Amino acid sequence: MRTSTLKATISFTRTFQTNFILKKNIALLLAAVTSVASIFLWTGCTEEIDGVGRDVLPPSDLINTFFVDTFQIEYETVLVDTVNTYRSPNQLFGSMVDPQMGRLQAATYVSIRNLDNLFLGDPGDLFLDSVVFRMQIATTYGRPQEPQQIQIYELTDTIPDSTLTNSRTQISFDNSRNLAQNTEISLNETGQGEFNIRLDDEIGERLLFADTAVLNNPVAFQQLLKGFYITTDPVAFTSREPGAIYSFIGASAGTVVEVFFKRREPNTQAFVSASETFGVTLSTPRFHTVKRTEVAGKLFEETLLNGGDEDVYEFLEGGALIRNYIKIPQLNKLGQVGISKAVLKLKVDPQFLGSEDRYAPPTELSLALADENGEIIVNDDGTLVGLRDLEGGVFPSYDSDEQAYNIVISKYVQEVVSGEVSNTGFYILPRPETYRMNRAVLGGLNHPTLKPELEIFYFNFP
Numbered sequence: 292m293r294t295s296t297l298k299a300t301i302s303f304t305r306t307f308q309t310n311f312i313l314k315k316n317i318a319l320l321l322a323a324v325t326s327v328a329s330i331f332l333w334t335g336c337t338e339e340i341d342g343v344g345r346d347v348l349p350p351s352d353l354i355n356t357f358f359v360d361t362f363q364i365e366y367e368t369v370l371v372d373t374v375n376t377y378r379s380p381n382q383l384f385g386s387m388v389d390p391q392m393g394r395l396q397a398a399t400y401v402s403i404r405n406l407d408n409l410f411l412g413d414p415g416d417l418f419l420d421s422v423v424f425r426m427q428i429a430t431t432y433g434r435p436q437e438p439q440q441i442q443i444y445e446l447t448d449t450i451p452d453s454t455l456t457n458s459r460t461q462i463s464f465d466n467s468r469n470l471a472q473n474t475e476i477s478l479n480e481t482g483q484g485e486f487n488i489r490l491d492d493e494i495g496e497r498l499l500f501a502d503t504a505v506l507n508n509p510v511a512f513q514q515l516l517k518g519f520y521i522t523t524d525p526v527a528f529t530s531r532e533p534g535a536i537y538s539f540i541g542a543s544a545g546t547v548v549e550v551f552f553k554r555r556e557p558n559t560q561a562f563v564s565a566s567e568t569f570g571v572t573l574s575t576p577r578f579h580t581v582k583r584t585e586v587a588g589k590l591f592e593e594t595l596l597n598g599g600d601e602d603v604y605e606f607l608e609g610g611a612l613i614r615n616y617i618k619i620p621q622l623n624k625l626g627q628v629g630i631s632k633a634v635l636k637l638k639v640d641p642q643f644l645g646s647e648d649r650y651a652p653p654t655e656l657s658l659a660l661a662d663e664n665g666e667i668i669v670n671d672d673g674t675l676v677g678l679r680d681l682e683g684g685v686f687p688s689y690d691s692d693e694q695a696y697n698i699v700i701s702k703y704v705q706e707v708v709s710g711e712v713s714n715t716g717f718y719i720l721p722r723p724e725t726y727r728m729n730r731a732v733l734g735g736l737n738h739p740t741l742k743p744e745l746e747i748f749y750f751n752f753p
Contacts, residue, residue, distance in 0.1 A: 387534030402518030422495030427545030431482025433535030618716030
């Protein structure tokens with residue numbers, strides 16, 4: 292984790308004052324305050340609202356509303372060593388070179404499951420046509436049209452459970468035989484769709500002619516075929532922004548190993564075409580890895596890893612796991628106040644979006660609380676403890692017109708100043724973090740034009 296530099300500013304406060312008759316019913320008070328605060332948000336922060344009872348009510352019944360936009364914040368980029376990608380909804384594979392972030396190589400380890408009560412026929416009545424690995428590709432990040440050579444190797448060890456795997460785990464495989472043979476992947480500009488890879492016939496014959504008892508026994512079937520390692524050859528520099536990372540739906544009816552064969556009709560010499568699929572389900576063991584290399588001379592190394600131009604740029608990236616940490620140390624100095632609205636704006640530098648916005652920022656973000664050690668707080672089930680602002684499924688999203696994220700943290704700020712939540716900061720993560728490669732180059736605290744902005748509207752209780 293990198294030490295960040297505080298934003299050097301002198302705080303000032305703009306004050307608005309309005310009057311109204313206090314009610315004993317707190318619901319009416321909050322409704323009135325909310326109404327007044329909304330007026331301030333819409334009419335601007337430099338106008339004073341008159342005509343609400345001034346010179347009529349005593350000073351003790353006045354509510355002062357304040358606007359602050361000069362809070363110091365701590366802001367840093369955090370590189371994540373490992374993350375749990377076991378049974379992730381989507382898996383990653385492919386190779387790309389990001390001009391700002393370095394080379395990325397993604398690979399998936401996946402097994403397939405047996406079928407219950409399966410009987411393909413007597414071996415003497417079966418004839419293999421082909422075997423195909425079919426995958427449903429959901430998204431592609433980079434240049435999907437550029438061909439990449441597929442690599443699929445057979446695992447020689449079984450995939451362990453989630454407690455023994457993470458995004459850096461490696462499992463042995465037989466790299467002497469590329470089961471994908473000479474298959475290249477190249478997609479249209481959408482980077483989506485079904486993609487079929489013809490595998491080595493030996494895999495099909497092994498499945499087709501296996502003993503029925505093996506095909507119907509999960510443990511025996513896993514020994515018959517432990518699974519596959521899927522990636523691509525490292526992409527060459529055939530363009531200024533070469534390669535892409537593909538995301539395919541791991542547990543999908545469109546992701547299967549399908550065996551095509553002919554079966555002899557009983558008591559005849561006629562053969563009919565048939566097929567059988569061995570799929571990937573929600574419970575099927577699988578995970579993916581992402582490795583970053585060749586960062587020398589890239590913006591990522593020059594401004595982050597080597598500490599040069601510190602705090603001019605910050606970075607955020609899914610898949611390759613780069614998060615942001617935010618802390619607002621001065622919040623506790625506000626005292627017992629009511630928060631009308633708090634918004635943190637993070638600005639994306641458009642010069643690093645790539646040609647045709649190839650390197651689009653994450654569409655949505657997640658926010659997660661940090662503990663006193665600066666680590667993300669997790670629930671017992673491993674899920675992140677998010678900020679309450681996200682209740683109801685509303686996540687901060689990228690505004691392509693503003694080229695920024697406007698992150699509402701009103702409830703979080705209120706809970707900090709009220710003492711309900713410790714002021715230990717929070718993390719900003721791409722959503723989803725593990726299987727969308729989208730990245731953003733953001734203005735840091737010392738950026739001349741794109742530094743983050745924090746605006747807080749609050750009021751004093753009379």
